[in-house]
Amino acid sequence: MHSNNPPSPMASTPLTSNSSNGSKKRRFISRKYSQTATSSSSSAFFSADASNSVPLTSTKPFLALVTLLALALTIQFAIVFSWHHKRHDVHVLGKIDEGQVLVPQLPLDENVGDLIYMPNNNNNSGGGDSDDLSHLKQHIPYMPPITNVHRIPNPIQLKEETISGHHPTVAGVALILSDFLTELHRSNQLLAIKAKATGKITRDEVHEAFVHLASKYLLPLEAQYVYQKRPIFPIRKDDSIFISLASFRDHLLSDTLKGAFDQAKHPEKLFVGAIVQNCFGLNPYEGEEGVQCRTGAQVVGKDKNGRDKTKVSDAPPDRNGIEEFCNSPQHKQYCDNGQVRVLYLHENESLGPAMARYYASKLWGGETYFAQTDSHLEFYKDWDELYTNELKATKAYPKSVLSSYPPGFQTENGGILEGTTATPGARLCTCEFSSSDVEAKIIRINTGTGYHGDEKRPTQIPFIAAGFFFASAEFLVDVPFDPYMPWCFMGEEIMLSMRAWTNGWSIYAPRRNWIAHQYRPGRMGLPKFWGSVGRLFGKPGPGFSNQLQLKLIKRVKYLVGY
Secondary structure, eight states: OOOSSOOOTTOSSOOOOSSHHHHHHHHHHHHHHHTTOOSSGGGGSOOTTTTTOOOGGGSHHHHHHHHHHHHHHHHHHHHHHHHHHHHHHHHHTOOEETTEEOOOOOOTTSOOTTOOOOOTTOOOTTTSOTTOOGGGSSOOOOOSTTTTGGGSSSHHHHHHHHHHTSSOOHHHHHHHHHHHHHHHHHHHHHHHHHHHHHSOOOHHHHHHHHHHHIIIIIHHHHHHTGGGTSOSSOOOSSOOEEEEEEEESOTTHHHHHHHHHHSOSOGGGEEEEEEEEEOOOEEEETTEEEOOOBOOOEEEEEOTTSOEEEEOOBOOOOOOHHHHHHTSTTTHHHHHTTOEEEEEEEGGGOOOHHHHHHHHHTTOOSOSEEEEEOSSEEEOTTHHHHHHHHHHTSTTTTSEEEEOOOOBOOSOOTTBOOOSSOOBOEEEEEEEEOOOGGGTTOEEEEEEEEOOSOOSSOEEESOOBTTEEEEETTHHHHSOOOTTOTTOOSSHHHHHHHHHHHTTOEEEEOSBOOEEEOOOOGGGOOOOHHHHHHHHTTOOSSHHHHHHHHHHHHHHHHHHTO
């Protein structure tokens, strides 16, 4: 009986066996080698010492060689990795001199990461050379309210050149937005007349009218630039800063602008896109009846249960912070230079902060950095340089975002944040599901622990605050603002955070507070946009606006994924 071991190569015939086991093995070996056999039958047999030989990969010399190669690769990787990070630290943080970090100006003609800094000789389909400022040549008049954009010459040509992508301009974008807002105003007036006549208006009617107009006027602009993942204008390399400033009936708008420019180290590099949502009173301009302005819900006493009693009263037209700022002899130059770009809205067309910030983002004109703020802030000395250097100190720069909930202030100080030392910053690192019925369990973010003061770099955090963040302008390419988010007060922050993370942006908390914010609880009695929405459609109070928000929160949840 033959053994079950592999056959000898000297045999002239394949392995055979009279046993059942031998027969099975033979059949297995025959099938295994039949696919590769050649005209020489020797290819079907094992090597001479197949039963006794040790594979080469198991020998000590081979294992020693592999170990040495792995060690060499590890050392090479460590050297390259260390060199890269040392170069990054010197490039971004500067050399350490006697314990102090000296932050240099980053040479912006380099293509750092994915950031779109346009070199002088390079054109892109979004508007050409980065030194070509022809898209800013036509300024947007800052007065009068509402009709200021109508004074831009050659409106049809500017709009066509912007929509076609042939030669986009900030003025062309402003005209497109103005067309949308004008039609929204007319649509809302018709819906308001219907509501008054029939006593019936549904949130779906109002929402569908908005979607129709947004698709007609805003979507073509989005399709030409945003959906193509390119900036509408070349991103300049001059360390300029664009501030997106959404203002709703805000008496501190002028102070905020004054603080931003007066406290900046380089005010000539500061540009503002302001969305002013005001009540302009009765007969604000020819052809417009206007409305009687009203206060917010002001506390006028206590009821028998000890709860606050509130009252909404008639009020004069709102202060125009843009007019106050631009008429100031000290600041008029910035408006005349086109550094303040403004769109006005009737308060009834206010669709909440998310939409206002969408409009403001469209007034960006190619500035290096993009900052989003509220319109009731105070600014620390040299805040612009401090935030710019802080951004460059982050590990993920240039795809980094600085964000925080700034500390609050009560006493108004003309937009100036005083003090010899800025206070330590706080980190946005906690969140919870809202328990409010009108917020439909949306995720709300909040602060966690603060900085101790000895941190070498900004700390990474998971969330972006909509009231303040600072980033390179490529953020607008990767995380463009959503034109379909009206009436949304809650939800924009978690959606903004998620979209930034999933587009490769890292979020950091600034180590110091170089701005302060006026937080506005209801007891201050200031107007809120939801009150305007209710009055417009004959449903005073926040109820109708809340119904609209509940519809839009579904979009937020869909985008976030829960």
